[in-house]
Amino acid sequence: MNAPEAKPDLDSLPIKAEAKQLNFYYGAKQALKQIDLPIYDNKVTALIGPSGCGKSTFLRCFNRMHDLYPGNRYEGEIRLYPDDVNLLASAVDPIEVRMRLSMVFQKPNPFPKSIFENVAYGLRVRGLKNRTELEDRVEQALRDAALFGEVQDRLQDLASNLSGGQQQRLCIARALASEPELLLFDEPTSALDPIATGSIEELIHALRDKVTILIVTHNMQQAARVSDFTAYMYLGELIEFGWTDDVFFRPKQKQTEDYITGRFG
Amino acid sequence: MPKQRSTRDLSLIRRLIRSGKRNETLFIATGLAALALAVLTFLALFIDMLIDGSPRLTAEFFSNYASRKAEKAGILAAWVGTFTVMLVTAAVAVPLGVMSGIYLEEYAPKNRFTDLIEININNLAGVPSIVYGLLALGMFVHTFGMGASVATAGLTLALLILPVVIVATRESIRAIPGSIREAAYALGATRWQTVQHHVLPYSMPGILTGVIIGLSRAIGETAPIVIIGAVTFIAFLPGSPVQSAPPFISFDWLSAPFTAMPIQIFNWTSRPDAAFQANASAAALVLVAMTVVMNGLAIWLRYRLRRNIKW
Ligand SMILES: Nc1ncnc2c1ncn2[C@@H]1O[C@H](COP(=O)(O)OP(=O)(O)OP(=O)(O)O)[C@@H](O)[C@H]1O
Ligand SMILES: [Mg+2]
Numbered sequence: 332m333n334a335p336e337a338k339p340d341l342d343s344l345p346i347k348a349e350a351k352q353l354n355f356y357y358g359a360k361q362a363l364k365q366i367d368l369p370i371y372d373n374k375v376t377a378l379i380g381p382s383g384c385g386k387s388t389f390l391r392c393f394n395r396m397h398d399l400y401p402g403n404r405y406e407g408e409i410r411l412y413p414d415d416v417n418l419l420a421s422a423v424d425p426i427e428v429r430m431r432l433s434m435v436f437q438k439p440n441p442f443p444k445s446i447f448e449n450v451a452y453g454l455r456v457r458g459l460k461n462r463t464e465l466e467d468r469v470e471q472a473l474r475d476a477a478l479f480g481e482v483q484d485r486l487q488d489l490a491s492n493l494s495g496g497q498q499q500r501l502c503i504a505r506a507l508a509s510e511p512e513l514l515l516f517d518e519p520t521s522a523l524d525p526i527a528t529g530s531i532e533e534l535i536h537a538l539r540d541k542v543t544i545l546i547v548t549h550n551m552q553q554a555a556r557v558s559d560f561t562a563y564m565y566l567g568e569l570i571e572f573g574w575t576d577d578v579f580f581r582p583k584q585k586q587t588e589d590y591i592t593g594r595f596g
Numbered sequence: 597m598p599k600q601r602s603t604r605d606l607s608l609i610r611r612l613i614r615s616g617k618r619n620e621t622l623f624i625a626t627g628l629a630a631l632a633l634a635v636l637t638f639l640a641l642f643i644d645m646l647i648d649g650s651p652r653l654t655a656e657f658f659s660n661y662a663s664r665k666a667e668k669a670g671i672l673a674a675w676v677g678t679f680t681v682m683l684v685t686a687a688v689a690v691p692l693g694v695m696s697g698i699y700l701e702e703y704a705p706k707n708r709f710t711d712l713i714e715i716n717i718n719n720l721a722g723v724p725s726i727v728y729g730l731l732a733l734g735m736f737v738h739t740f741g742m743g744a745s746v747a748t749a750g751l752t753l754a755l756l757i758l759p760v761v762i763v764a765t766r767e768s769i770r771a772i773p774g775s776i777r778e779a780a781y782a783l784g785a786t787r788w789q790t791v792q793h794h795v796l797p798y799s800m801p802g803i804l805t806g807v808i809i810g811l812s813r814a815i816g817e818t819a820p821i822v823i824i825g826a827v828t829f830i831a832f833l834p835g836s837p838v839q840s841a842p843p844f845i846s847f848d849w850l851s852a853p854f855t856a857m858p859i860q861i862f863n864w865t866s867r868p869d870a871a872f873q874a875n876a877s878a879a880a881l882v883l884v885a886m887t888v889v890m891n892g893l894a895i896w897l898r899y900r901l902r903r904n905i906k907w
Contacts, residue, residue, distance in 0.1 A: 399778070434782040452793070456784050491907075
């Protein structure tokens with residue numbers, strides 16, 4: 332729990348992004364209902380809730396992943412600050428949105444290319460060609476993802492030769508390289524063993540100073556360990572949101588309490 | 597601790613296992629017999645061909661034109677014809693097939709129209725090759741006036757293997773996990789960048805395999821090129837594609853009449869003289885060797901390229 336003893340007033344904290352009256356539909360099926368949620372700047376916000384409650388669906392609204400598949404529909408807004416643009420507006424190109432945000436997926440999904448090329452890809456897509464600059468930024472991203480030491484003398488090796496935990500940190504480096512304004516994690520450790528999980532959690536904790544993070548997790552302890560804020564979702568609705576220690580120790584809703592204490596039925 | 601007696605009836609379980617094993621032995625024996633039948637038949641044919649044909653496999657056999665005298669006859673025109681026709685076939689079928697496959701998988705909306713196209717393509721792969729010959733005779737030979745040329749034959753066989761290439765392309769694209777595609781999009785790649793940097797390279801092994809399987813089907817096709825009017829006796833080669841005088845490149849070879857290996861073989865087998873039968877066997881050996889080399893190439897390429905692609 333990272334919240335300091337005296338928690339600052341929420342109104343005084345800068346907001347990086349904000350969902351407003353967000354509805355989402357897979358075809359006719361409504362998966363998100365009237366979600367209002369602020370994402371505070373340079374903080375880690377954890378999304379928890381039972382399987383199928385819409386955590387991934389919500390996360391994937393931010394970088395418009397749903398645009399890739401037919402029949403999906405958004406209603407409402409996700410505002411990104413400071414320029415106060417609605418990421419979901421049809422006038423906003425989803426590619427522009429994805430250039431500003433990065434995502435790390437549940438299962439490590441490195442490209443079947445070299446370690447270097449994996450991290451460099453986002454930069455190449457952004458038109459960076461200069462070799463030395465690419466090398467510098469790849470190295471910096473690998474350092475930020477706490478992976479550089481392990482791979483520095485085999486950057487040209489295939490990414491698939493790395494261990495699962497290393498692959499996931501590679502994916503984090505790949506996401507960091509383009510200096511995203513908001514970093515989205517969808518259960519980044521659910522495919523990893525406890526040790527790899529621990530190193531990713533440390534990493535997320537450390538990254539908080541650099542970037543705003545929104546993380547979906549199934550693991551209650553993980554949410555408690557890494558996040559400043561926690562949002563509890565149930566059946567597509569946001570039930571409770573607040574400082575992580577408040578949500579965990581002083582939940583306002585009975586439902587949240589039941590879920591957190593494992594009495595969820 | 598006192599030993600506990602098993603409450604299970606172990607003798608029944610053992611009896612069941614024994615009878616299961618008996619069935620397994622029976623199946624292995626039947627399977628081996630079936631396999632032996634297939635392999636032995638092929639071996640017998642191949643050895644027969646080898647005995648008849650191998651004495652004819654001399655250097656002259658490859659550098660002589662067909663002749664009225666069996667011992668002077670060779671397959672020069674036939675193998676050059678087959679080679680040039682295959683070149684045209686590949687040059688046409690590969691880009692068309694790969695682009696169609698990519699379009700259908702990555703771009704086309706999924707609706708009734710694309711479903712219809714999909715069904716059609718799958719059916720086209722099963723259309724008898726002679727039908728393609730008839731189509732080509734009407735379209736390329738008569739309507740477009742291209743005659744019985746290398747280009748006509750190449751285009752006909754390209755049509756024939758187009759569905760194979762499209763289906764292979766689509767299948768290898770579909771084998772790419774969605775998570776890899778999403779990784780590219782999430783980094784801000786456009787659809788075309790995703791295709792160009794990821795989809796196409798990762799599906800290349802499968803596409804190449806499909807292409808070569810298609811070509812090795814086309815190389816032995818006889819019916820469609822008989823229909824479009826391949827000549828059976830020819831004593832000159834298509835013009836050279838490179839020339840010493842400007843513009844240095846010539847496409848005259850495309851409009852040249854041609855013959856091909858299967859036609860040559862067919863022609864020789866239909867002669868009564870036993871010496872020509874030996875020629876036919878020798879030419880068939882060469883054709884089989886061409887196919888084996890192509891399939892070997894496919895396997896090697898697939899192995900080489902797939903080594904780097906692990907999900
Ligand atoms: N492509 C889709 N089409 C239709 N319904 C979908 C689709 N994807 C998800 N859903 C439904 O939307 C709801 C929310 O799914 P989502 O994947 O967001 O849940 P989740 O909270 O991430 O669950 P988990 O913790 O298991 O990952 C579920 O009821 C799910 O069945
Ligand atoms: Mg999920």
